Amino acid sequence: MAKATTDPVKLPPGPRLPKLLQGAAFLTAPYTLPAMLARRYGGAVSMRMPVFGQTVVVTDPALVKDLFSTGNDLIERPTNLGRVVGPGSMWSLNGKALIERRKLLVPPFHGKRVSEYERIVEEEVMREIATWPEGQEFETLNSMMRITLNVILRTVFGAQGSELDELREVMPSSVELGSRLAMLPDVVLRDLGAWSPGGRILRYRRRIDAVTQKLMADARSDPAFDERSDILTLLLAARYEDGQPISDSHITDELVTLMAAGHETTSLSLAWAVERLRRHPNLLERLVAEVDAGGSELRQATIWEVQRTRPVVNATMRRTLQRIRLGDWVIPEGSTLLISIELAQHAPDQFTDPEAFNPDRYAEIGKLPPAWVAFGGGIYRCIGSAFATMEMDVALRTMLRELRFEPTTAPAERRHSRGTNMAPEKGGRAVVYRRSGTSLGDARTRSVSTLGDRH
Template sequence: MIQSQAKLPDGFQSPRWLQKIQWINNSLAYMDVAGQKYGDIFNAPVIGNYRQLLLVSHPQALQQIFSNPHHFIAPSNPLLHPIVGDYSVFVLEGDRHRKERKLLMPPFHGEQMLSNGQLICELTEKVMQSLHPGEVFVARDLMQNVSLEVILTVVFGLHKGERFRQLKDCIVSLLSEFKSPLTSGLLFFPALQKDLGRWSPWGSFLRKQQQINQLLVAEIRDRRQQYDSSRSDILSLLLEARDEDGAPMTDEQLRDELMTLLLAGHETTATAIAWALYWVHRFPNVHSQLLQELDSLGNTPTPIEISRLPYLTAVCNESLRIYPVAILTTPRAVKEPVELMGYQLEPGTKVYGCIYLTHHRPDLYPEPKQFKPERFLQRQFSPYEFLPFGGGVRRCIGEALALFEMKLVLATIISRYELTLVQQEPERPKRRGVTFSPHTGVRMIMQGRRSV
């Protein structure tokens, strides 16, 4: 790519603590300025205590990072460890990570995933019917109701009952802890993760986390005692799983994996759908073209037919491109000395793929700040050019289900309801934990059912 250089990539010279605060407060602005100043690779010591933490946005470099396990290993994600626990697929490494990932994959693909299609449409309709004409609502909160019910059904096979209700309430309450940049900042400053009582930010988080843990362990133990081999939800499949020595997963292992799937499996999807609703209703031409495509399927399309629509797919992809829910991939650590983009990297150097900057490269996406779904109809992007779900061995296992759900929820709402945006000014992203969601949540007005 570039002639070899001895020096390491440049980056801002301000103190690390100040850069961390800038990152927490406005990561996108930090990356925009750094990308313009330093290019495709730069030093950004904003996570952990690393002096050399590189952000990379060049597709060729990303391909080298994701496909070269000899030089780049995929360690655990330190930011998520306090949330998901010691046994989550997010924090496992090496063979343990590979084996755990293999166990978790099947329910998110193939027939198992497709069988949830009608359920997703029905849950969307149920939630939308709770709104009255003229009512103002926050799209992200509403979509969280849908996605949480979907993931509870997929993970547990639960869609009613007291424990189902308690889990829903507790998860929403836990995630609300990370609405503000201040609380989110605790994930970036481990020294501030102190339990100073139930009214302190971290103390409040820990108590809500414990409530969910108790509910999960109770469900695990009940299911062990009343095991039903005919069930096909994720918990049932994990209860059947055995390691190479024939041992089942412990309650603690199951709890951490379930916590991971519950939090990662609905929070991000709800945000992605809210962004899509915003973009579709901000641009009338996008709305009309999408509606025309949906109407072409007739009155009773199947979930599979909906999911294969090209313009709907392009709208979803462009929503995930312009403001990806996760702005970085999971980290890689340099295992042996390696050259990357002309720089010589030493063992221990941490490298993150910068999803946001890759998605905003003018050479890949002309006018990158503009919402243009047609760009996904005009060309096919590689996994190193469009990567909203990360890449390599740490790529999100729920990608297929998330996209399937996003398309079905958006199609159900657009084809059956007339909505308008409340705000006229552009929506902007805001930190929510380690992800980014619409600042206002996308406030909309229910105008009524669409007359067909």
């Protein structure tokens, strides 16, 4: 882990371009620029950028691991995202306050509780794929967005009826706009009128707050309160060690955070899974056989490999609270640490043939390697990782059971930035046929193994 030091500052090498040019280059190429810099300068690179200031881009898996294991007395997560979702969000908390909040938020997303939500995920997948056209190419991302949106609204908010409809309408626009604004200066979030970004975010939030207040009142008045399993109810019942509840405003901030963290990210991962599997027909064929046999190991490995090769959040940030030693470098207080998840997960000394899409690599080592950090690490690791993994597993299992995906020889879809998240440029396009129907035509008899697997 990184350690506090009084040694003289010793920053890693980096480009000498003006600050504005470095910032513009990073915004234009958030994936390719760090990769290029890592090839030239190594696993830690110094940059100077607007908003972020003195920045060290970290791609070396060993240094990434050190940062994730460093205490929050030395580094903390910047609260850029917290500005959008509210002061009561775990994205706005650091130190002791964050630790206390995590103790209340982690249990609902792990263990038996998560398995209880599998039925809801399967219901939403079945409802959505019933609308998919057969035999013609279409973009899956919008469908994945609807699936994960409905899952979260039902499992997290406990919403139904008119409240469900209202949140279905307002949440996607709010999350997408917030994602794009999160890394921009505070001035962008000011309410400068109905058409300003800050004004739009405020209007969305007022609608969300009104619905959430109604849902909380309904939950409190429900005679079966103790039997409810939605996250909203569990947060209402949660108590800190001193017996105090989470305030209603903070619960609302947390619910919006869980929506922002779990809706778009999981849907993008599912779209990437479709994009990857259509280009690896032999693997696709094996996954279908595994589903038919009732297995899951290869599917789980495939999910890990999607998240390794196409992480939706390809980087995360920390800020130094003190001068620290990180490897060979001494980084001053107030510096931004930009941790490249994607490049750490492509390190050739950690992953054999890292550019290849190969789920079998996990069977060879029997576990996830330490350099696999798709959900982050340390105190800031995503609390919904088990929920997201379950959701992807059930969604893929259901789609593979019900549908036959037609392979493709088309080039891989490029990464497209949606603010803080990376999407397949063409939306994870697919061609499907019903496995149980009679309309599969010639495509059903076509052997997927006649196509060569592609990276």
